[in-house]
Amino acid sequence: MSFEAFGQPLLTFPDAEKSPLSIRAKALVFVDPRSRQLRQELELLAPRSISVLIRGETGSGKELLARHIHRASDRGGLFVSVNCGAISPTYADAELFGYAAGSYSGSASSRAGWFGSANGGTLYLDEIGDLPLPIQIKLLAALENHEVTRVGAHQPSPVDVRLVAATSIDLAQAVAAGKFNERLYHYLSEGQLELPALRERVGDILSLSEYFLGIYSQRLDLPVPLISEAAQHLLEQHSWPGNTRELENVIHFALLVSTGDEILPEHLNLPEAPPSLVQIEQQAAQLIKNGTAAERSALKKLLESLTQTL
Ligand SMILES: Nc1ncnc2c1ncn2[C@@H]1O[C@H](COP(=O)(O)OP(=O)(O)OP(=O)(O)O)[C@@H](O)[C@H]1O
Ligand SMILES: [Mg+2]
Incomplete structure (x- = not known):
C-alpha cells in the first residue's frame, strides 16, 4: 500500500x-x-x-x-x-x-x-x-x-x-x-x-539443496529429482558469496534446466570444482604412462611439493 x-x-x-x-x-x-x-x-x-x-x-x-x-x-x-x-x-x-x-x-x-x-x-x-x-x-x-x-x-x-x-x-x-x-x-x-556464512557450515548445504528442490518441485508441479554425487561435490565445494539466497537460486535454476530425474553438475551453473589431488595424480600418471620410472618418480615428488606449497 x-x-x-x-x-x-x-x-x-x-x-x-x-x-x-x-x-x-x-x-x-x-x-x-x-x-x-x-x-x-x-x-x-x-x-x-x-x-x-x-x-x-x-x-x-x-x-x-x-x-x-x-x-x-x-x-x-x-x-x-x-x-x-x-x-x-x-x-x-x-x-x-x-x-x-x-x-x-x-x-x-x-x-x-x-x-x-x-x-x-x-x-x-x-x-x-x-x-x-x-x-x-x-x-x-x-x-x-x-x-x-x-x-x-x-x-x-x-x-x-x-x-x-x-x-x-x-x-x-x-x-x-x-x-x-x-x-x-x-x-x-x-x-x-x-x-x-554458508561456506562455514558446509553441513547445511545438501539439506538446504534438498529442501529448496522440494519447495520448487512442488511449486512447479514437477517430480523431485535426486542430486548426483558429482553435483553434490560441486555444491559443497562452492564458496557461496551470496550464501543461502545464491544456493536457492542455483537450485531453482537447476530444476528448470534438468531434464531427467537427476541434477547433474552441468545443471548447476557454477564454476567447476578444482580437481582433488588424487584426480591430478591419476591424470598426470595417464599423461606420462609411457615415461620411465625416473620420470614417474620425479612427477610424484613434484606433486608432493605442490601439495605442501598449497
Ligand atoms: N536456514 C535456512 N533454511 C531455509 N531457508 C533459508 C535458510 N536461510 C536462508 N533461507 C532462505 O534464503 C533466502 C535468503 O534469506 P534471508 O532473506 O533471510 O537472508 P538475509 O540475510 O536477510 O539477506 P539480505 O542480506 O539480502 O537481507 C530466503 O528465501 C530464506 O527463506
Ligand atoms: Mg534481509
Missing part, C-alpha cells in the same frame, strides 16, 4: 506478515553443528524481551532468523520488516514513527509508521548501519522510553516494540569510526547472534 503524501509515492506500509510476498520459506534448515548451536542460542534469546542484533553476510538468512525469533516469542503483534537502506533520509522520521493528520499537504489522515505497525510485535530493522545518525538517536529514545512522537503530533504515544536488527558490517567498527551511535549499539546488542 503506498501513500501519496508528498506528491509522489514515498511512504510504503505493507501489512507485514499479512502480505503474501513476505511469506517466504518458513522452515529453518539447520543441520550443521554450528547452525544447531545457533538454533539453541535463538531458542534461549527468543522468549526474553531483549533486543537482538544479528550479524551475517548478505543472503545468509538473517531475516528468516528474525522471523523465527518473533514466532518463538509470545508476542502477539506483527513482525514488521524494514530495510534501513531503503528509507528515504528526508522522510525517515515519518516512515519510522508515523505522522499526525495534516502534517503534510495531502495527508488527511494520520499514519502509524513502522514503529506503530509493530506495536505489540517485532520490528526488524535490516542493515541498521544504514540508518542516518539523527534517526539513530530518535530510535534509541523511542526504545528506551517506549513511546514515539509522530511527526506533527504534540503528544508521544506509548509503543511496545521488540527490536531485532541485522547488519552485514561490523557495527563496533562503525562506532569507532563515529558512524554509528555507541549507546544505540549497546542497546541493540543486548542479545547477539552471529550467523556464519
Whole structure:
C-alpha cells in the first residue's frame, strides 16, 4: 500500500506478515553443528524481551532468523520488516514513527509508521548501519522510553516494540569510526547472534539443496529429482558469496534446466570444482604412462611439493 503524501509515492506500509510476498520459506534448515548451536542460542534469546542484533553476510538468512525469533516469542503483534537502506533520509522520521493528520499537504489522515505497525510485535530493522545518525538517536529514545512522537503530533504515544536488527558490517567498527551511535549499539546488542556464512557450515548445504528442490518441485508441479554425487561435490565445494539466497537460486535454476530425474553438475551453473589431488595424480600418471620410472618418480615428488606449497 503506498501513500501519496508528498506528491509522489514515498511512504510504503505493507501489512507485514499479512502480505503474501513476505511469506517466504518458513522452515529453518539447520543441520550443521554450528547452525544447531545457533538454533539453541535463538531458542534461549527468543522468549526474553531483549533486543537482538544479528550479524551475517548478505543472503545468509538473517531475516528468516528474525522471523523465527518473533514466532518463538509470545508476542502477539506483527513482525514488521524494514530495510534501513531503503528509507528515504528526508522522510525517515515519518516512515519510522508515523505522522499526525495534516502534517503534510495531502495527508488527511494520520499514519502509524513502522514503529506503530509493530506495536505489540517485532520490528526488524535490516542493515541498521544504514540508518542516518539523527534517526539513530530518535530510535534509541523511542526504545528506551517506549513511546514515539509522530511527526506533527504534540503528544508521544506509548509503543511496545521488540527490536531485532541485522547488519552485514561490523557495527563496533562503525562506532569507532563515529558512524554509528555507541549507546544505540549497546542497546541493540543486548542479545547477539552471529550467523556464519554458508561456506562455514558446509553441513547445511545438501539439506538446504534438498529442501529448496522440494519447495520448487512442488511449486512447479514437477517430480523431485535426486542430486548426483558429482553435483553434490560441486555444491559443497562452492564458496557461496551470496550464501543461502545464491544456493536457492542455483537450485531453482537447476530444476528448470534438468531434464531427467537427476541434477547433474552441468545443471548447476557454477564454476567447476578444482580437481582433488588424487584426480591430478591419476591424470598426470595417464599423461606420462609411457615415461620411465625416473620420470614417474620425479612427477610424484613434484606433486608432493605442490601439495605442501598449497
Ligand atoms: N536456514 C535456512 N533454511 C531455509 N531457508 C533459508 C535458510 N536461510 C536462508 N533461507 C532462505 O534464503 C533466502 C535468503 O534469506 P534471508 O532473506 O533471510 O537472508 P538475509 O540475510 O536477510 O539477506 P539480505 O542480506 O539480502 O537481507 C530466503 O528465501 C530464506 O527463506
Ligand atoms: Mg534481509
